Amino acid sequence: MTLQQIKYILGVADSTSLNKASERLFVSQPSLSASLHDAEDELGFQIFMRTARGVKPTETGARFIRDAREFYLNYERLLKKYTSSEKKTFSVTTLYYAFARKAFVEIVKDFSDENYDFAFCEKKASLVIADVALGKSQIGILYLSDSNRELISKSLKSNNIEFHHLTECNAFVYLHKNHPLAKKESVSLDELSDYRFVTFDTDDVKSFFSDEVIERYGLNQAITVADRATELNLLKTLDGYTFLSGVFAEETNEDFVLVPLQNPDDGLCHSFELGYITKSSVKIEKISLNYIDAVRRILNIAGFVC
Numbered sequence: 001m002t003l004q005q006i007k008y009i010l011g012v013a014d015s016t017s018l019n020k021a022s023e024r025l026f027v028s029q030p031s032l033s034a035s036l037h038d039a040e041d042e043l044g045f046q047i048f049m050r051t052a053r054g055v056k057p058t059e060t061g062a063r064f065i066r067d068a069r070e071f072y073l074n075y076e077r078l079l080k081k082y083t084s085s086e087k088k089t090f091s092v093t094t095l096y097y098a099f100a101r102k103a104f105v106e107i108v109k110d111f112s113d114e115n116y117d118f119a120f121c122e123k124k125a126s127l128v129i130a131d132v133a134l135g136k137s138q139i140g141i142l143y144l145s146d147s148n149r150e151l152i153s154k155s156l157k158s159n160n161i162e163f164h165h166l167t168e169c170n171a172f173v174y175l176h177k178n179h180p181l182a183k184k185e186s187v188s189l190d191e192l193s194d195y196r197f198v199t200f201d202t203d204d205v206k207s208f209f210s211d212e213v214i215e216r217y218g219l220n221q222a223i224t225v226a227d228r229a230t231e232l233n234l235l236k237t238l239d240g241y242t243f244l245s246g247v248f249a250e251e252t253n254e255d256f257v258l259v260p261l262q263n264p265d266d267g268l269c270h271s272f273e274l275g276y277i278t279k280s281s282v283k284i285e286k287i288s289l290n291y292i293d294a295v296r297r298i299l300n301i302a303g304f305v306c
Contacts, residue, residue, distance in 0.1 A: 001042055005036075005039045006068050007158075008027070009065065010065065010069060010134070011025045011219050013057060013065045016054045017055065018055060036048065037205055046060075047064060048061055069130075069134060073133070076135055080273060090117075090291075091119035091120070091137040092119075092121070093137040094121070094128060094139075095125065095141060095142050095202060096122050102294075102298055103294035103298055106294045107294060110290065125148070126155070128142050128277070129277065132159075132161055132277050132278065132279055133160075133161060133279070135279065139263050139276055143273060143276075144163070145272045147210055149167065160281060162278055163275050164275050164292075166274045167274050167299055168274070170271055171244070172260055172261055173241050173260075174243065175259060176236045179195075179235075179239050183215075186259060192241055197218075197221075197242065198235060198242045199231075200225060200226070223238075223304055267276075
């Protein structure tokens with residue numbers, strides 16, 4: 001088996017779709033499929049189950065993927081150790097948070113004279129974890145909720161990743177200021193049923209709600225977008241809505257408002273634990289510590305207790 005095949009397998013596992021993986025890996029889908037089949041033939045077992053909704057690791061495949069991640073990370077460390085120049089890298093992968101972008105800009109300014117290559121990526125939770133696990137990013141930022149805590153914690157443990165608490169936040173509905181529900185003190189899912197749900201990734205909705213709630217309120221029939229500008233345009237033109245996990249004070253778009261989300265039982269909105277993740281076996285460097293300090297400072301200014 002080649003390193004390229006392992007890279008392809010990890011790419012498919014992270015994307016859960018051959019089509020998405022082929023785009024991220026810059027390879028045609030037929031070539032990617034052929035490479036996977038060759039790898040499975042060599043290994044003697046099926047790595048992925050193919051379904052109409054994408055691909056999912058088999059039980060044996062999941063164990064192989066976990067070991068392959070660790071192997072590929074060690075390969076990249078070895079390559080970096082003996083081939084890299086004096087230039088250093090600092091990378092952050094996060095959910096879609098403006099405070100994370102703002103803190104990153106501060107760090108780039110502060111360390112611009114220290115010969116760093118900088119990278120900042122916004123992705124869904126599973127890919128935030130994957131980037132930290134593979135050493136692509138030193139820091140990842142995500143949140144835990146009652147709905148995703150067990151799954152996320154299991155993934156962090158299997159990848160030897162630590163979760164560090166930052167603050168607590170709540171769920172809000174994000175609406176255009178002219179939306180019929182924009183002036184309400186709080187909004188229920190029943191009230192939202194007549195409007196279109198817009199999201200970056202339907203998988204992330206599971207972080208907010210149980211499968212039962214998602215199906216009951218049709219949240220699995222969302223309009224999926226790839227960028228913030230398209231999302232805002234749809235929220236405005238279609239009276240759409242989306243959910244944010246409460247860390248909103250740094251957002252400056254005055255045309256949109258946040259309204260507290262009621263639980264399905266009309267109780268108070270869900271609570272989320274915002275935090276950052278790091279590889280357990282890797283020492284946190286000065287630049288990473290400075291980045292976390294910048295994040296805490298921005299959150300404190302926004303009124304969150306860190």
